[in-house]
Amino acid sequence: MSQYITVNEYAALHHKQPVSVRKLAQRGSLKSAKKIGGVWLIDKEEQYPDHRRSGSVKSFEMVRGMYLVDEIAYVEGLPSTYVRIGDQWCKKDVFRRQLDKTNPEPTPVPYDPFAGEDSERKMNAGWFEAAQNFGCLPRDTDFVRKELKRAATPDELAAVAAKFDAVKKSERTNVLGRFYGPEYEYTVREAVLELPDGVNAMSVEHEFRRMGIEADNYAPGVVAVRIG
Numbered sequence: 001m002s003q004y005i006t007v008n009e010y011a012a013l014h015h016k017q018p019v020s021v022r023k024l025a026q027r028g029s030l031k032s033a034k035k036i037g038g039v040w041l042i043d044k045e046e047q048y049p050d051h052r053r054s055g056s057v058k059s060f061e062m063v064r065g066m067y068l069v070d071e072i073a074y075v076e077g078l079p080s081t082y083v084r085i086g087d088q089w090c091k092k093d094v095f096r097r098q099l100d101k102t103n104p105e106p107t108p109v110p111y112d113p114f115a116g117e118d119s120e121r122k123m124n125a126g127w128f129e130a131a132q133n134f135g136c137l138p139r140d141t142d143f144v145r146k147e148l149k150r151a152a153t154p155d156e157l158a159a160v161a162a163k164f165d166a167v168k169k170s171e172r173t174n175v176l177g178r179f180y181g182p183e184y185e186y187t188v189r190e191a192v193l194e195l196p197d198g199v200n201a202m203s204v205e206h207e208f209r210r211m212g213i214e215a216d217n218y219a220p221g222v223v224a225v226r227i228g
Contacts, residue, residue, distance in 0.1 A: 002032070004041040014048040015065040024049065060085055060099065061139075064181060067092070067099065068139045072130045073106050081134050082106045092134050128179065137180060144177035145186045149214035151226045156211065157191055164204050166193040166223070174224065188214070189228035195221045 007025065011018040025033035025040045032043030047061055061068040067083065074081035079094040089106065090099040127143065130136040140146075152160075161168060170192045177184035195201055201217035208215035214226035 003044045005044050007040045007042065010042045010044070013044070016048065063137060066131060066135045066137045069136045070139050072127070072136060074129070081130070083136055092136065094133055131180060141183045144184055148188070148226070149209060149212050151228050152208065152213045156213065157225060157227065160204070160207055161193055164199050165196050166199070166204065168192070169194045171227070188226050190224040191227045193223045193225060195223065
């Protein structure tokens with residue numbers, strides 16, 4: 001069942017000005033908008049329309065003011081990136097909201113900071129950078145879970161802890177993916193290991209990751225290890 005909200009609520013949901021939303025409703029750009037008792041109501045699930053067409057892709061989806069994309073690549077050292085929406089690659093600049101068509105697909109080229117290479121090379125980019133710097137979110141809301149390494153068994157946890165003289169201080173529940181939005185969240189159980197002086201937390205994290213286990217050195221002398 002559709003849930004209808006006011007212009008102000010819809011504007012806040014999509015980080016827009018109420019006056020802009022009201023104009024869209026008045027000219028019929030919001031298909032679900034209807035006026036009841038002098039008040040405009042809009043289906044909460046209707047995507048905010050974007051009618052900019054010149055030099056941009058014909059259609060795209062946005063969530064919380066960010067583009068939904070299928071893949072991202074970026075040019076290191078330059079304020080631009082390349083995103084794939086369906087089968088169309090587009091260029092996205094940090095300082096420009098619009099998406100621009102680009103053809104062909106960026107080509108993977110090894111990055112050499114000493115070669116002065118300035119080609120349009122394709123490089124893997126984390127989704128954090130995509131959202132933080134370029135206003136792009138992955139269409140796959142399950143990507144957080146898919147990118148996680150496995151949980152440690154009790155024996156594996158004990159063995160690595162003994163190797164580094166670490167002490168298990170507690171267990172905790174950690175919700176990952178909150179930065180991207182509630183639909184991306186994934187909850188894991190973690191064991192918190194406290195390390196003795198002189199033991200590098202990054203080395204302990206890498207030991208677990210080498211075994212295919214999810215771990216994070218989130219504070220000096222502390223490592224969180226996935227156990228569930």
